[in-house]
Structure formats: structure tokens, C-alpha cells
Amino acid sequence: MKKVIKNSIVLLALIALITSCDRSKRTPNLQYFPNMYEPVSYETYGVNPIYENGMASRLPVAGTIARGSEFPFEYENTIEGYDLAKEALKNPLDSTMVDLKKGKQLYEIYCTSCHGTKGEGQGELVKREKFLGIPKFKDREITEGSIYHVIMYGKNMMGSHASQLTEEERWQVVAYVQELRNN
Numbered sequence: 001m002k003k004v005i006k007n008s009i010v011l012l013a014l015i016a017l018i019t020s021c022d023r024s025k026r027t028p029n030l031q032y033f034p035n036m037y038e039p040v041s042y043e044t045y046g047v048n049p050i051y052e053n054g055m056a057s058r059l060p061v062a063g064t065i066a067r068g069s070e071f072p073f074e075y076e077n078t079i080e081g082y083d084l085a086k087e088a089l090k091n092p093l094d095s096t097m098v099d100l101k102k103g104k105q106l107y108e109i110y111c112t113s114c115h116g117t118k119g120e121g122q123g124e125l126v127k128r129e130k131f132l133g134i135p136k137f138k139d140r141e142i143t144e145g146s147i148y149h150v151i152m153y154g155k156n157m158m159g160s161h162a163s164q165l166t167e168e169e170r171w172q173v174v175a176y177v178q179e180l181r182n183n
């Protein structure tokens, strides 16, 4: 009798082991919580017949600006755009936010090679005659708006520096150029 019980326990254990084995690797044999496999909500990139275009995801409203990205620059890369910026575009950083140390640092990385450390137009590239026609900032009638426009788009032989600097950094450089001009 003892042996029979022992054998049947072994047999039961074997059956349990075999039936519990996943026969197909891809689909589970038993879904304990089917909602987890077959969600009732719409899939992100799935179909939703309620909407006209049939997409489950909504597109952002026209004119939406992603968080953390820059506001579009509304002045055009034209002489009119330059003139408009010169007149109307103001530095959004107030006196407590302007950081001349940071402005100087960025200026020395991106501008000194042509404009010189003092903005006198005698940068290393000019001294080595690699680049000509760099103006002294003091000789130009420039405003915070026009300096920003020139950083964004460049001017004649000067290229755009928009991609090297963030919006805030550009304004720090603008403040530093004005500082050089006034001293």
C-alpha cells in the first residue's frame, strides 16, 4: 500500500511537471490575467475608429512648442529682418540674469579668433591674415537686437553661430559684446 501511494505521488508530480511546461515559447498556455495580454485601452500607435484619421494618438495642436525647445526666431534673415531686430528686439535677460563672466567665456570660445579679445577686430585669424574685414565693435552702430540677429544668421563673411549657442547663451554673448563696446 505504501508503495502504491509513493508511486502515485511520483506520477502526479510528473504529470504536473509535464503539463506545466510551456509547449510553445511564444504563447503562454494559460492567461491568468488576460487584460494584461489583451488590453482594453487603445494601443499608442494603434487604431481608434472614433477619430477621423483612425489613429489612436492625437497630433499636437498646430503651433505647439515642445517643452525645453527654443521659441521660433521671428525675425527673417533679410536686411529688413536685421533692421527690425535692431530696433525692436530686446535682451530678455534682466540685469540680475546677465552673467558677464559667462558671456566672456563664450565670446572667447566663439568670437575672439576673429574679433579679438577686446572686440577691436584684431583676432588671431586677422593677425595671421587668414581673415580680413573684421570691424571694431565700436565702429559699428549696433544694438542688442542687431547683435543677436548677427549671431543667429551671420552677416556677409561672418557665419551663423546659432547652432553653437543656446538662446540664453547668445544673449549672454550679446551683453558681453555691448560691454566691450562701452568700455
Ligand code: HEC
Pocket: 107, 110, 111, 112, 113, 114, 115, 131, 132, 133, 134, 135, 140, 141, 142, 146, 147, 150, 151, 155, 156, 157, 158, 159, 161, 173, 174, 177
Ligand atoms: C570667422 C570670423 C568671425 C567669427 C568667428 C565671428 N565673426 Fe562677427 N563678424 C565677422 C565679419 C567678417 C564681420 C563683418 C560683417 C559685415 O558687416 O560685412 C563681423 C561682424 C560682426 C558684428 C557687426 C555686425 C553689424 O551689424 O555691423 C557683430 C556684432 C559680430 N560680428 C559679432 C560676433 C559674435 C558675437 C561672434 C561670436 C559668437 C562673432 N561675431 C564671430 C567675422 C566673424
